[in-house]
Amino acid sequence: MNSRLHPEDRAEHARTISDSSIKIEGDDVLVIKPSNKIGRLGLPQVWESKYLLKYFVLRSIRGRYRPTTMGYGWIIFRPLLLCLVYVGVFGHLVGVKTDPIPFPLFVFLGISLYLFFSGTVSDTASSLMNNAGIMSKVYYPRLIVPLTSLFVNVMDLLASFVVIVGLMLVYGVYPGWNVAYFPLFLAGLALASFALGLVLAAHSIKRSDIMMALPVIMRVMVYAMPCVYPIAMVPKKFLTLYYMNPMASLIQGIRWSLWDEVPPPLWSVGLAAVLIVIGIYYGLVAFTRAERTMVDSL
Amino acid sequence: MSDTVISVRGLGKSYIVGGKPHWAIRDINFDVQRGDVLGIVGRNGAGKTTMLRVLSRITDPTEGEARIKGRIGTLLETGTGFHPDLTGCENVYLNGAILGMRPKEIKAKFEEIVDFAGIGKFINARVKTYSSGMRSRLTFAVAAHLDTEILMVDEVLAVGDIAFQEKCLNKMDQLTQHQERTILFVSHSMGAIQSLCNRAILIENSNVHTEGATDTVVKAYTTLLLGPTGEADLSSAKGRPGSGLVRFTSMQLEDLDGNAISSVPAGSGARIVFNYESNLEKPSRDVILTVVVAGSKGTRLFGLPSDIIRSELTLDKKRGQFVCTVPKLPLLPGNYDIVASCIVNRELTDKISNTCHITVSDSDYFGTGRLQQGNLGDVLVDFKWDCIGGDEK
Numbered sequence: 001m002n003s004r005l006h007p008e009d010r011a012e013h014a015r016t017i018s019d020s021s022i023k024i025e026g027d028d029v030l031v032i033k034p035s036n037k038i039g040r041l042g043l044p045q046v047w048e049s050k051y052l053l054k055y056f057v058l059r060s061i062r063g064r065y066r067p068t069t070m071g072y073g074w075i076i077f078r079p080l081l082l083c084l085v086y087v088g089v090f091g092h093l094v095g096v097k098t099d100p101i102p103f104p105l106f107v108f109l110g111i112s113l114y115l116f117f118s119g120t121v122s123d124t125a126s127s128l129m130n131n132a133g134i135m136s137k138v139y140y141p142r143l144i145v146p147l148t149s150l151f152v153n154v155m156d157l158l159a160s161f162v163v164i165v166g167l168m169l170v171y172g173v174y175p176g177w178n179v180a181y182f183p184l185f186l187a188g189l190a191l192a193s194f195a196l197g198l199v200l201a202a203h204s205i206k207r208s209d210i211m212m213a214l215p216v217i218m219r220v221m222v223y224a225m226p227c228v229y230p231i232a233m234v235p236k237k238f239l240t241l242y243y244m245n246p247m248a249s250l251i252q253g254i255r256w257s258l259w260d261e262v263p264p265p266l267w268s269v270g271l272a273a274v275l276i277v278i279g280i281y282y283g284l285v286a287f288t289r290a291e292r293t294m295v296d297s298l
Numbered sequence: 299m300s301d302t303v304i305s306v307r308g309l310g311k312s313y314i315v316g317g318k319p320h321w322a323i324r325d326i327n328f329d330v331q332r333g334d335v336l337g338i339v340g341r342n343g344a345g346k347t348t349m350l351r352v353l354s355r356i357t358d359p360t361e362g363e364a365r366i367k368g369r370i371g372t373l374l375e376t377g378t379g380f381h382p383d384l385t386g387c388e389n390v391y392l393n394g395a396i397l398g399m400r401p402k403e404i405k406a407k408f409e410e411i412v413d414f415a416g417i418g419k420f421i422n423a424r425v426k427t428y429s430s431g432m433r434s435r436l437t438f439a440v441a442a443h444l445d446t447e448i449l450m451v452d453e454v455l456a457v458g459d460i461a462f463q464e465k466c467l468n469k470m471d472q473l474t475q476h477q478e479r480t481i482l483f484v485s486h487s488m489g490a491i492q493s494l495c496n497r498a499i500l501i502e503n504s505n506v507h508t509e510g511a512t513d514t515v516v517k518a519y520t521t522l523l524l525g526p527t528g529e530a531d532l533s534s535a536k537g538r539p540g541s542g543l544v545r546f547t548s549m550q551l552e553d554l555d556g557n558a559i560s561s562v563p564a565g566s567g568a569r570i571v572f573n574y575e576s577n578l579e580k581p582s583r584d585v586i587l588t589v590v591v592a593g594s595k596g597t598r599l600f601g602l603p604s605d606i607i608r609s610e611l612t613l614d615k616k617r618g619q620f621v622c623t624v625p626k627l628p629l630l631p632g633n634y635d636i637v638a639s640c641i642v643n644r645e646l647t648d649k650i651s652n653t654c655h656i657t658v659s660d661s662d663y664f665g666t667g668r669l670q671q672g673n674l675g676d677v678l679v680d681f682k683w684d685c686i687g688g689d690e691k
Binding site: 052 | 313351352353354355356357358359360361362363364365366367368370372381382383384388391392395396397398400401424
């Protein structure tokens with residue numbers, strides 16, 4: 001029973017621990033101490049854990065589609081189904097005109113972007129809650145959690161774009177030179193959705209009302225941006241107010257870059273950029289701060 | 299001094315409970331050297347797990363600081379991070395990544411992990427088709443192959459079947475042979491602590507109570523639990539299943555003459571006396587008491603159920619004593635864990651585990667001044683050796 005593993009060299013180890021001068025120093029030393037207000041963003045650690053991000057994204061995608069009979073077909077089938085509904089309601093019943101762009105193509109892009117936006121926001125917002133179990137058991141860079149939500153939705157959006165490119169070829173709609181701005185607007189949309197999700201995630205821990213209201217707000221948001229109707233349908237006097245919404249100018253920007261619709265005014269794009277920078281910064285800080293204490297409040 | 303890999307100074311963590319701060323741990327100080335296997339012992343709720351959580355960065359401390367040199371790995375509870383719809387193989391990679399392994403490291407050890415878990419051909423089946431045992435084996439297998447300099451283990455051994463527990467402890471044993479590896483090990487099993495750890499700390503009332511060589515700390519812990527006379531107060535012990543109609547309130551070790559003792563000399567007789575409290579409406583003649591003695595590595599050594607020897611037990615008082623007499627306790631010196639349970643009218647009323655210990659002290663059982671070393675097992679038996687010559691040619 002009493003056989004110890006290193007009996008020979010451990011007997012003298014009755015160290016006094018009152019000596020606070022012993023300090024381990026060095027670059028590779030991890031210091032654990034109370035978090036300050038800003039918290040630790042840990043961006044380098046996130047980069048080191050990029051594999052983890054990859055596995056989490058794969059887990060979400062595989063886990064979501066594998067149990068279904070249609071499998072990965074749902075990635076494309078889901079927006080297609082919604083698109084059909086909107087084509088029926090707005091294209092035929094209401095009679096929305098989107099010339100010269102064919103309505104199905106118009107609405108499919110809108111729906112894909114909207115699904116990306118609402119998916120990213122709500123997944124990111126609920127990511128802390130959904131991963132609370134594992135987060136209370138093991139440490140890994142916490143930013144991985146919302147980033148996973150973002151990347152899963154990016155994957156879905158990319159799949160939708162396969163359909164969009166297909167539809168563009170079918171209808172003979174080809175982009176002009178302004179397609180060069182397309183990645184910028186898309187990245188802007190991703191960052192804006194992510195930032196909003198982060199802020200909500202940070203505050204939803206203390207106020208669970210947010211998670212109750214979120215689905216409703218997301219439903220309404222589809223009409224606050226040019227997803228299912230062209231911007232021309234917005235009354236002139238509301239246009240300034242309409243473009244105050246960064247999502248509206250970003251989505252209109254994507255439409256402009258793809259098939260040369262009316263571009264969003266420059267001021268609204270600038271406003272969106274400023275809001276994104278502020279939002280990302282505030283979101284990261286709020287998230288890191290919330291994440292530090294969230295494990296305790298479980 | 300350069301070999302100190304963990305140094306903890308004034309570490310404290312408070313939670314807000316009912317509007318007031320409650321210190322789960324406070325003013326914790328200790329150092330760990332490279333290659334140490336540090337056992338962390340203490341009662342339930344003393345702050346062991348909180349400390350491990352702070353050290354593994356799951357939650358931030360409220361005050362003080364800890365400095366850690368080297369990569370840290372944490373042994374997880376079963377199935378943490380497993381996705382039921384992914385295959386065992388995919389989950390191994392995911393789980394490894396959560397623990398901080400790189401894909402290359404996992405790939406290199408994949409065969410070994412699957413082999414260790416004993417999953418075999420099911421590795422490509424979805425985890426939701428696994429039994430809970432298979433899941434926990436796979437989790438531990440991944441974690442056991444972590445190559446971090448520092449490993450933190452919290453009571454994982456409570457999972458899985460006995461055979462797998464044995465396997466885990468052997469693996470831990472193997473890991474600890476590695477001088478470069480530092481391990482922090484929280485456990486309630488004094489046997490496991492004594493056989494694995496070279497140093498230990500005892501946490502009591504949110505603070506470090508004793509620190510030092512394993513034996514000293516284990517002794518301090520048993521004294522803390524038993525009191526100087528060897529009486530263990532069980533009235534406030536938590537985590538006990540059963541209806542509570544009949545409850546153990548304390549445990550006391552006595553010699554065969556009924557004198558209270560704190561340890562039993564190896565090979566001597568002993569009485570394990572439990573005081574009880576009963577809330578039964580009517581007297582009952584259907585009482586089954588069981589004591590199970592477990593040794594190092596959590597292995598059950600023997601059980602003493604009252605029903606197989608047809609002990610006629612009648613329970614008709616509000617309080618009294620259950621006495622289990624063992625004429626000759628066949629154990630070598632060390633600490634043993636006791637699990638005691640009481641079944642009245644075919645219903646479990648109380649079960650105590652992780653709380654009671656008995657200490658067996660050195661004795662001159664064989665009259666030679668010597669006893670077997672612990673590496674020859676826990677059990678003391680009578681034996682003799684003879685040499686019987688064959689026919690001469």
